[in-house]
Amino acid sequence: MATDAIDGSLLRWEAVARRHRWAALLLGNGLSVNVWPQFAYGSLFDHARQDRLTRADHALFDGTRNFERALSDLMTAMRVNDALGIDVAPILERYRSIQVALGHAIQEVHLNRARIPDATLEAIRDHLLGYEWIFTTSYDLVLYWAMKGPDGWAPFVDHFMHNGRCEFDPDQAKVYRGDVPVYFLHGALHLVVGSTGATWKLRRTGLQGLLDQFGRPIDGDPRARPLLVTEGSAKEKLRAIEGNAYLSHALERLRALQLPTVVFGSNLSAQDAHLVQALNEHPDRPVAISLLPGPKREVAARKAELIGRLDAAEVLFFDARSHPLGAVDLTAPQLAVRSPA
Numbered sequence: 001m002a003t004d005a006i007d008g009s010l011l012r013w014e015a016v017a018r019r020h021r022w023a024a025l026l027l028g029n030g031l032s033v034n035v036w037p038q039f040a041y042g043s044l045f046d047h048a049r050q051d052r053l054t055r056a057d058h059a060l061f062d063g064t065r066n067f068e069r070a071l072s073d074l075m076t077a078m079r080v081n082d083a084l085g086i087d088v089a090p091i092l093e094r095y096r097s098i099q100v101a102l103g104h105a106i107q108e109v110h111l112n113r114a115r116i117p118d119a120t121l122e123a124i125r126d127h128l129l130g131y132e133w134i135f136t137t138s139y140d141l142v143l144y145w146a147m148k149g150p151d152g153w154a155p156f157v158d159h160f161m162h163n164g165r166c167e168f169d170p171d172q173a174k175v176y177r178g179d180v181p182v183y184f185l186h187g188a189l190h191l192v193v194g195s196t197g198a199t200w201k202l203r204r205t206g207l208q209g210l211l212d213q214f215g216r217p218i219d220g221d222p223r224a225r226p227l228l229v230t231e232g233s234a235k236e237k238l239r240a241i242e243g244n245a246y247l248s249h250a251l252e253r254l255r256a257l258q259l260p261t262v263v264f265g266s267n268l269s270a271q272d273a274h275l276v277q278a279l280n281e282h283p284d285r286p287v288a289i290s291l292l293p294g295p296k297r298e299v300a301a302r303k304a305e306l307i308g309r310l311d312a313a314e315v316l317f318f319d320a321r322s323h324p325l326g327a328v329d330l331t332a333p334q335l336a337v338r339s340p341a
Helices: 013-017 030-035 044-051 055-059 067-084 089-109 118-128 142-147 234-242 245-256 270-279 296-309
Strands: 024-027 133-136 180-184 187-193 199-201 225-228 261-264 287-291 314-319
Touching: 013 314, 030 118, 030 142, 055 089, 067 089, 118 142, 133 245, 180 187, 180 245, 234 245, 234 270, 245 270, 287 296, 296 314
Parallel strands: 024 133, 024 261, 133 180, 261 287, 287 314
Antiparallel strands: 187 199, 187 225
């Protein structure tokens, strides 16, 4: 295995960029935190528990911190009760309560589109255009907003139909020459899964932006829920992913990819073991990973830990701050008062 020396040094992105034609990008929360530092809120579950989750809601998480799993389990319970002719009202009440708590927590930490300078989103988009495949585990809207340019979304595609309800159809998810597909591996704020299991994306409607709609009842499908794999163990996350046609399709695309891949803003933690396993499907694929500089002993330990988990022909580590997505000028201005939606 050809890798950087296991020491406290980090390459600059410019040096790494010359090594290969980096065709794939796997984004973690680092880009979002760079744009809006409040995204480094730690646990969304803890945030919701302190504010809106009731004691009855909390009990339904049964040891998990993953909203998708809790809501999915409640959905299953409602289906069973429907089939048996048992009143689902108490379950639906808890279902809606947890959704409201999640929606409130998200809106507390997220920023509105108007708070991000156009130049920031344009700079992000310009860099994304250099890749052929893009994957992200962040569920905020920064990447989604950056995908749209002055002339529309092309070449970026997300495989949600652009008519009707914008549903995902795996039979219509082909990637054509010139397309740059973007996959939200853990769901996103603009994605919804309905009571039938269908996944679709929300769109701005009138005065309601995507954040305004998040966590609110969906017309015609009151049991629809946000598609977010928020927290939990690797096993819990994989269970949620494999239970959804869109998420499982996205992860399979990452598994199948053999092209040189950049990992930016993700620590590839134990909770994201499914991502490491996907990268390990093709050991001959070079991988470049961003790290923040720090004490040399800590950086060396982090490099050694990642090299030990990744089965890659070449692993390179670069300073996240030297990468275009780590540039300090991407950070949105901090205001004392939140702008209106």
